[in-house]
Amino acid sequence: xxxxxxxxxxxxxxxxxxxxxxxxxxxxxxxxxxxxxxxxxxxxxxxxxxxxxxxxxxxxxxxxxxxxxxxxxxxxxxxxxxxxxxxxxxxxxxxxxxxxxxxxxxxxxxxxxxxxxxxxxxxxxxxxxxxxxxxxxxxxxxxxxxxxxxxxxxxxxxxxxxxxxxxxxxxxxxxxxxxxxxxxxxxxxxxxxxxxxxxxxxxxxxxxxxxxxxxxxxxxxxxxxxxxxxxxxxxxxxxxxxxxxxxxxxxxxxxxxxxxxxxxxxxxxxxxxxxxxxxxxxxxxxxxxxxxxxxxxxxxxxxxxxxxxxxxxxxxxxxxxxxxxxxxxxxxxxxxxxxxxxxxxxxxxxxxxxxxxxxxxxxxxxxxxxxxxxxxxxxxxxxxxxxxxxxxxxxxxxxxxxxxxxxxxxxxxxxxxxxxxxxxxxxxxxxxxxxx
Amino acid sequence: xxxxxxxxxxxxxxxxxxxxxxxxxxxxxxxxxxxxxxxxxxxxxxxxxxxxxxxxxxxxxxxxxxxxxxxxxxxxxxxxxxxxxxxxxxxxxxxxxxxxxxxxxxxxxxxxxxxxxxxxxxxxxxxxxxxxxxxxxxxxxxxxxxxxxxxxxxxxxxxxxxxxxxxxxxxxxxxxxxxxxxxxxxxxxxxxxxxxxxxxxxxxxxxxxxxxxxxxxxxxxxxxxxxxxxxxxxxxxxxxxxxxxxxxxxxxxxxxxxxxxxxxxxxxxxxxxxxxxxxxxxxxxxxxxxxxxxxxxxxxxxxxxxxxxxxxxxxxxxxxxxxxxxxxxxxxxxxxxxxxxxxxxxxxxxxxxxxxxxxxxxxxxxxxxxxxxxxxxxxxxxxxxxxxxxxxxxxxxxxxxxxxxxxxxxxxxxxxxxxxxxxxxxxxxxxxxxxxxxxxxxxxxxxxxxxxxxxxxxxxxxxxxxxxxxxxxxxxxxxxxxxxxxxxxxxxxxxxxxxxxxxxxxxxxxxxxxxxxxxxxxxxxxxxxxxxxxxxxxxxxxxxx
Numbered sequence: 006x007x008x009x010x011x012x013x014x015x016x017x018x019x020x021x022x023x024x025x026x027x028x029x030x031x032x033x034x035x036x037x038x039x040x041x042x043x044x045x046x047x048x049x050x051x052x053x054x055x056x057x058x059x060x061x062x063x064x065x066x067x068x069x070x071x072x073x074x075x076x077x078x079x080x081x082x083x084x085x086x087x088x089x090x091x092x093x094x095x096x097x098x099x100x101x102x103x104x105x106x107x108x109x110x111x112x113x114x115x116x117x118x119x120x121x122x123x124x125x126x127x128x129x130x131x132x133x134x135x136x137x138x139x140x141x142x143x144x145x146x147x148x149x150x151x152x153x154x155x156x157x158x159x160x161x162x163x164x165x166x167x168x169x170x171x172x173x174x175x176x177x178x179x180x181x182x183x184x185x186x187x188x189x190x191x192x193x194x195x196x197x198x199x200x201x202x203x204x205x206x207x208x209x210x211x212x213x214x215x216x217x218x219x220x221x222x223x224x225x226x227x228x229x230x231x232x233x234x235x236x237x238x239x240x241x242x243x244x245x246x247x248x249x250x251x252x253x254x255x256x257x258x259x260x261x262x263x264x265x266x267x268x269x270x271x272x273x274x275x276x277x278x279x280x281x282x283x284x285x286x287x288x289x290x291x292x293x294x295x296x297x298x299x300x301x302x303x304x305x306x307x308x309x310x311x312x313x314x315x316x317x318x319x320x321x322x323x324x325x326x327x328x329x330x331x332x333x334x335x336x337x338x339x340x341x342x343x344x345x346x347x348x349x350x351x352x353x354x355x356x357x358x359x360x361x362x363x364x365x366x367x368x369x370x371x372x373x374x375x376x377x378x379x380x381x382x383x384x385x386x387x388x389x390x391x392x393x394x395x396x397x398x399x400x401x402x403x404x405x406x407x408x409x410x411x412x413x414x415x416x417x418x419x420x421x422x423x424x425x426x427x428x429x430x431x432x433x434x435x436x437x438x439x440x441x
Numbered sequence: 442x443x444x445x446x447x448x449x450x451x452x453x454x455x456x457x458x459x460x461x462x463x464x465x466x467x468x469x470x471x472x473x474x475x476x477x478x479x480x481x482x483x484x485x486x487x488x489x490x491x492x493x494x495x496x497x498x499x500x501x502x503x504x505x506x507x508x509x510x511x512x513x514x515x516x517x518x519x520x521x522x523x524x525x526x527x528x529x530x531x532x533x534x535x536x537x538x539x540x541x542x543x544x545x546x547x548x549x550x551x552x553x554x555x556x557x558x559x560x561x562x563x564x565x566x567x568x569x570x571x572x573x574x575x576x577x578x579x580x581x582x583x584x585x586x587x588x589x590x591x592x593x594x595x596x597x598x599x600x601x602x603x604x605x606x607x608x609x610x611x612x613x614x615x616x617x618x619x620x621x622x623x624x625x626x627x628x629x630x631x632x633x634x635x636x637x638x639x640x641x642x643x644x645x646x647x648x649x650x651x652x653x654x655x656x657x658x659x660x661x662x663x664x665x666x667x668x669x670x671x672x673x674x675x676x677x678x679x680x681x682x683x684x685x686x687x688x689x690x691x692x693x694x695x696x697x698x699x700x701x702x703x704x705x706x707x708x709x710x711x712x713x714x715x716x717x718x719x720x721x722x723x724x725x726x727x728x729x730x731x732x733x734x735x736x737x738x739x740x741x742x743x744x745x746x747x748x749x750x751x752x753x754x755x756x757x758x759x760x761x762x763x764x765x766x767x768x769x770x771x772x773x774x775x776x777x778x779x780x781x782x783x784x785x786x787x788x789x790x791x792x793x794x795x796x797x798x799x800x801x802x803x804x805x806x807x808x809x810x811x812x813x814x815x816x817x818x819x820x821x822x823x824x825x826x827x828x829x830x831x832x833x834x835x836x837x838x839x840x841x842x843x844x845x846x847x848x849x850x851x852x853x854x855x856x857x858x859x860x861x862x863x864x865x866x867x868x869x870x871x872x873x874x875x876x877x878x879x880x881x882x883x884x885x886x887x888x889x890x891x892x893x894x895x896x897x898x899x900x901x902x903x904x905x906x907x908x909x910x911x912x913x914x915x916x917x918x919x920x921x922x923x924x925x926x927x928x929x930x931x932x933x934x935x936x937x938x939x940x941x942x943x944x945x946x947x948x949x950x951x952x953x954x955x956x957x958x959x960x961x962x963x964x965x966x967x968x969x970x971x972x973x974x975x976x977x978x979x980x981x982x983x984x985x986x
Contacts (some may be wrong), residue, residue, distance in 0.1 A: 059740045100743050101796045102723070102730040106908050113974065131796040134980075141976045197803030199795045222803035224744065 041356045043118025049085065049348060049355065052093040052111035054104045054132075055124035055149065061099035063286030064253060064333045065124055068149070069094040071337025072122065074324035075317075075345070082437055085348045086355070093117060099124075101131035108132045112143060119360065122167075122340050124149035126199050127223075129164075139163045142357050146347065146364075147340050147388065151277070153203050153417040156387045163357075165364055165381065167340060167388035169302055171200060171250075172417040174276060175207025177392045178248060178300065180413055180422040182213060186271065190216040192244035194235055194259055196251045198223040204250045204275070210419065217242035221255055232262035240268050250275040253283030260284075260293035272297035276392065281401025282331045291401030299403045300392040302377050303335050304410070307402050313339070313374035316436040332403075339374045342436070343388075346371040349438040370430075372438070376412050378427045390414050391425050473588050481553060484588065485535075488580040490573060492565040495535040496558065496585055497549075503556035504591055505947055510578060510599030510606040511536040511561065512932065513627070515765045516568030517664055524675045525761055533563035539600060539624070541936045548939040557947060558592075560585055568769035569630055571838040574606045575613060582617055596950035598622035598942065600932045601859055605629075608840045608848075608867070615845035620949035622849040622942045625856055625932040628863040629839045630770060631778075631831075632984035636720050636860065637763030638779035638824070639786075639983065640756055641674070643715035646814065646821045647698040648691050648708075649677045655767045655824060656777035667768040674760045682753055684708045685746060697813050697820035704809055709749035710802040714810050716752030717793040718786040720862065720983040724855040724906055725754035726925035726933075732909045734917035747911065748800045750919070755857030758931060762858055774834045776827030784823075787811045789983050842870030844898045847949035851902040851934065851942050851971075854979065858931040862981040864901065869981075871899040900945060900955050902965070903972045904928045904938060927970035937968040 043050040053069060056062040069092065076090040084090060093115045095107035104123070111117045120138060123129050129148050132138065138145045139162045147167035148155050151174060156166050182191065191213065195201035197220035208215070219235050236259065239247055247270045249256045256278030263269065279299040281291040304311040309318070317338045321330050328334055348355065350363035350371070368381025377391030391414030395405040405411070412425040433439060473484035473496055484496040519526040537559040538549035552559055562581050564574045578597070586592045597618050599607035604626030611621040627633055638655060645652040652673045657663035673693075680691035688707025690698055701711060716723065723730050728751040733742035771778055794807050801807045814821050844867075852864040878895035886892040906928035912920045925933050941964045948956050955961065965971045980986075 061740075098740050098743075100731065100740060102743065102748070106731055110908070113972075127796050127798055130792060134792045134796065135978070137976065137978045140978060197805050198798040199804075202804060220803065220805055222799065222806070224741070224799045 041118065042116050044088070044355050047088055049088045049090050050093065050115065050117045051090065051119055051121045051344070052095065052108075052115055052117035053121050053123060054095045054097040054107045054111065054128065055122070056099040057094065057096035059098040060254070061252075064280050064283035064331075065149075067282070067328060067331070067333040068122065068124070068337040068340075070325050070328065071321070071334040072341040072344075074320050075338045075341035077324040078320045079345050079437065082435070085345060085438070086353045088355070090345070090348070092121065097125075097128060099128070101125070101127045104128035105131050105135045108136045108138075112136065112138070112141065118355075119144040119146055119357065121146045121344055122149045126150045126152040129155060130199075133161055133164070144357055144360050146344055149336075149340075150200075151203070152199055153206075154199070156385070156417065158384070158386050161386070163361055165368075165386045165388065167343065168276075169377070169389045169391060170207075170387070170417045171203035171275075172207035172210065173390050173415055174300065174392060175204040175213075175250070176211045176415050176422050177413045178273060178275070179208055179211030179213035180415075181298075181394055182246065182273070186246050189245035189271075190243065192217045192219070192239045192242055192247040192270070194219045194221065194239070194247065194249050194251055194255070196223050196255065197221060200252075200277070201250065207417075211422070216244050221251065232258040233266070235259055236263050236266050236268050239270070240266070244270055246271045246273060248273045248275070249278055251278050253278045253280045254287050257284040257287050257289040257293065260297070261289040264293055274299045274397075276300050276302075279397065279403065280332060281397075282329065282333060284401065292399055294397035294401045295399045297397045298394055298406075299397055300394050301332065301403055302389045302392055303332070303339060303374050304376060305395065305402065305404050306330055306332055306335055307404060311374075312432045313436070316432065317374070320436075335374070343371055343373050343379075346373070346438045372430055372433055376410050376427070376429060377414055377425055387417070390416060391427075473584060475588070486584065488562065488565075488577050488584065490565040490577055490580075492562045492577045493533055493535050494560060494562040494577075494581050494584070495537050496560040496588070497537055497553060498558040498589060499553045499556055501556045502558055502589065502591060504593035505556075505950055506558045506560060506582070506585055506589075506592055506595045507538070507552055507943070507947065508578060508582065508585075508595060508597040509536060509538045509559065509561040510574060510597065510603035510610075511563070512599070512601030512603045513569070513766070514567040516566060516769050517667070517765070519671065519765075520668060523668070523671050525757065526671070526765075531567055533565070533567065535561050535563035537561040539598075539934070539939050541934070541939065545936065547936050548943060551940060552943060552947075558585070558589065569602065569766060569773065569837070571602065571606050571609055571630075575609050575838060578606065578610055579614055579617060594619045594950045596620045596622075596946050598624060598946055600624045602627045604859070605838075605840060608842075609838050611846050611848065612840055612843055618846050619951070619953075620847040620849070620946055622851070622946045623864075623867070624851045624934070624942060625853065625859045626850060626863050626867065627859045628866065628982050628984075630834060630837055632863075632982040633859070634763070634766060634770060634779060635984040636982055637759045638767060639719040639781065639784070640715055640721060640759045641763035641767075642779070642781060642824055643719070643814065644674065644677060644756075644760060647695060647701070647711055647715070648681065649673055649693040650695040651693070652677075655763075655771065655779045657768045657771055659772070663768055663772070667764050670764045671761060674764060675757070678753060678757055678760070681708055681712055682750075685749060685753070695820065697818060700820075701809060701813055704806075706802055706806045706809060709746065710800065710806055711810055712756070713749040713752050713797060713800050714790065714807065716749075716756055717797065718789045718814075718983070719759065720789075720860055720980065721752055721755045721759050722855040722857055722860060722929075723748045723751050723797070724929060725751035725857065726929045727911060727919060727921045727923065728754060729906065729909050729911045729926070732911040732913075734913040734919075736917060738917060744799045746800070748797055755855075758857045770834055771830065773837075774827075774830040776830030777824070778826050778830050778834045779824050780826030780831060782816065782823045782825055786814055789986055842867040844871045844874060847896075847898045847900075847953060847955065849900045849902065849942050849945045849949070849955075851904060851938065853904040853906075853928045853930065853933055855906055855929045856931055856933075857929075860982060861903070861979045865977075865979050866981050866985070868899065868901050896953075900961075901973065901975075901977070902938075902941065903974060903977050904934060905970050905972050907970065935968065935970075938971055941965060941968045941971065
């Protein structure tokens with residue numbers, strides 16, 4: 006009886022406090038002091054799973070240290086609303102089932118506030134199906150995969166993408182081909198999973214047809230052993246242009262084998278595979294990239310005139326042991342940069358719901374190094390949606406064609422590919438977000 | 442990868458719960474005969490359906506009876522020599538509580554030592570017997586109360602089919618029961634046999650078309666067909682294991698299977714797909730789908746091989762269940778009950794084909810496999826059920842998941858016989874029920890200004906697997922001689938885990954509330970490999986998709 010009377014008292018208080026009957030606020034627990042998991046007055050704990058060891062790790066294993074470097078820079082400048090950011094890193098070796106186990110650790114043992122930039126389509130999908138951050142209300146920020154499905158807010162309510170989708174990339178590559186290689190015979194090497202199927206959907210949407218398509222099975226991202234058969238198929242089809250829409254190891258294997266077999270079509274590389282760091286790590290000289298066309302949504306890493314490149318280079322020197330400043334470092338720092346924008350926008354009373362709401366409300370206006378706009382809104386969890394094209398130099402650096410970033414943008418649906426008129430806003434002072 | 446031994450893989454888990462207490466199996470429709478001994482007064486008897494039962498009552502009986510319902514026992518003997526079940530004979534020996542590892546009576550002793558009485562029936566018939574077993578349990582409760590009028594509370598628990606019986610008892614007779622604990626609870630018969638039947642159909646269709654796979658003849662002929670299927674099933678599973686590394690297909694494969702082999706699709710990918718489309722867990726007693734041996738296979742093994750080995754281990758249980766239970770339920774229903782004429786296997790693996798893409802050998806291979814299994818392929822004939830028989834099967838006891846009394850569930854997250862989805866279904870049903878009760882409480886509050894919060898009457902315990910548990914020899918071969926990992930195999934609980942359930946069950950039965958907060962957290966932590974994660978989620982059985 007005592008328990009019932011106490012409840013009645015609390016309920017009566019609730020009515021008085023709100024000045025009216027708001028049924029959803031009736032339960033007594035509404036009066037409990039609230040503290041969000043992974044957040045204290047002085048800290049915010051984030052977590053990431055990605056391959057730190059194993060065949061898939063080269064390149065990707067540079068992302069956490071780059072993210073941490075930017076967080077360290079922010080922390081040294083007062084943090085976000087007075088809170089220092091920590092990043093817990095778990096090695097999933099690019100194995101989906103291991104990503105599930107490691108994400109469970111992050112959530113149940115490390116008790117992170119949010120997941121940041123988990124990597125790999127299959128891994129993120131496995132985590133969504135098993136750990137289900139969406140049901141738990143845990144933000145999954147800026148997944149490191151371009152699979153278009155993750156922007157489906159209904160299926161992944163707490164997930165936000167950052168990379169342009171593979172559909173967007175394929176549509177833009179198709180546009181580039183129509184402008185530069187009209188009438189030529191086109192070949193395609195692609196990964197035979199959702200990564201590749203997304204690309205196929207984009208090429209189909211854009212109306213690009215192929216003389217030959219060569220799928221390869223996804224795997225560990227170790228250097229494949231069968232590229233001669235790929236090259237033989239491409240060569241036999243006598244194509245003029247070959248799109249390599251695969252991971253870096255497959256790209257390296259294809260280019261390396263083609264060089265040995267003296268097969269030299271015009272190569273166009275997808276953004277995932279055209280990474281010199283990874284290609285070198287699997288034992289193939291980065292020079293195989295020389296002359297190929299590639300795509301990016303961030304400024305070129307060699308563009309020292311770009312204020313973000315300057316900032317990130319400085320941070321890299323001070324907080325990241327002056328690691329080789331490649332696109333992985335750029336992506337890592339930019340991801341952390343956008344994450345800090347989001348955390349700041351969520352305000353001092355940081356909650357998971359508040360963070361998601363802040364990205365939906367203000368995310369489209371977040372400053373970032375991206376040369377294409379962010380598309381966050383209450384109805385869209387889509388990040389970037391565009392690319393510029395460039396040519397790889399002898400050391401594997403990608404520079405914009407003609408020295409100018411000509412950015413194309415589109416969506417993952419039926420929208421047309423257009424040249425972007427987006428003007429990137431000026432970087433906030435010292436590259437630090439405005440605190441709320 | 443080194444070959445592992447087929448028998449070590451195929452030694453099935455505790456599908457059959459055996460009894461260690463020495464109770465005669467002779468059944469009479471008679472009241473209990475008690476020996477009157479102290480400190481434990483042991484009684485035997487039989488309910489009116491001739492089901493033998495046992496009661497054990499301590500001298501310091503505290504008024505609470507803990508009634509146990511045992512799991513599925515095949516209702517036919519299995520000849521010696523058949524892996525897993527060979528030498529099994531049908532028994533209706535009563536069992537008054539769970540046996541740790543199939544023989545350890547320490548949990549029963551714990552209850553008796555704390556003043557609780559225990560009882561259990563052997564049931565009048567074996568096989569899928571929920572309807573008659575529930576009636577038996579009701580009669581047993583009455584017999585106990587008559588014999589021991591000091592009884593104040595009755596709580597019930599059970600495992601596997603016994604968990605289903607226990608849940609059914611609470612759904613049908615909530616006033617008889619104060620709290621229940623369905624452990625590793627079976628789902629409704631149609632859902633269970635769909636899972637097992639899908640896997641068996643896939644094995645037959647791809648790997649050995651001479652397997653009958655259901656629609657068994659009546660009587661002795663049907664029994665012989667089922668036993669023949671068991672032999673063929675385990676034989677082909679052995680061949681699949683031998684070909685795990687090379688991807689070789691069994692020599693008994695169908696024309697459809699051989700065409701897939703010719704297309705370069707490894708048999709392990711086909712086996713994995715059958716497991717995924719059936720809803721069989723991809724972690725098993727010895728394969729975590731996470732670990733790899735040091736060296737070149739460190740990542741390749743968990744990515745491409747381990748999930749198939751897990752399906753092999755778990756599928757051995759599922760296939761055997763399919764054969765034994767199909768024959769049983771077909772006999773009860775009067776005809777074929779497995780029907781996959783309208784099953785869309787492609788839709789069932791929408792997520793799985795992405796997550797296990799590498800092990801399935803890529804989209805082209807997956808599409809090839811699904812195409813081969815589609816109804817459009819005359820080389821993969823679907824199984825048609827008998828409408829009247831299916832209707833009769835569906836008239837058997839079906840649980841809704843409605844929670845009438847405080848309920849504790851516990852299940853291994855990788856249980857291959859009663860997948861975790863069965864318990865998730867109960868949790869989801871209760872979430873809906875609770876939301877409805879909460880809405881009503883708000884509505885009532887608006888009228889009476891008295892808010893009576895609904896009770897959270899469900900405690901879900903998840904027996905989790907270790908972070909990683911596959912071990913390897915120095916040569917890199919997986920070791921399968923070790924005990925099954927926690928969270929795997931069927932009803933594979935430790936004594937400590939059972940005791941968490943026991944303590945919660947009697948507490949809830951006596952007070953109407955669970956031990957919660959720090960007490961529960963301490964108990965769970967002490968028991969190890971147990972979680973109360975309120976957000977734990979897993980797919981329901983594929984039958985519900």
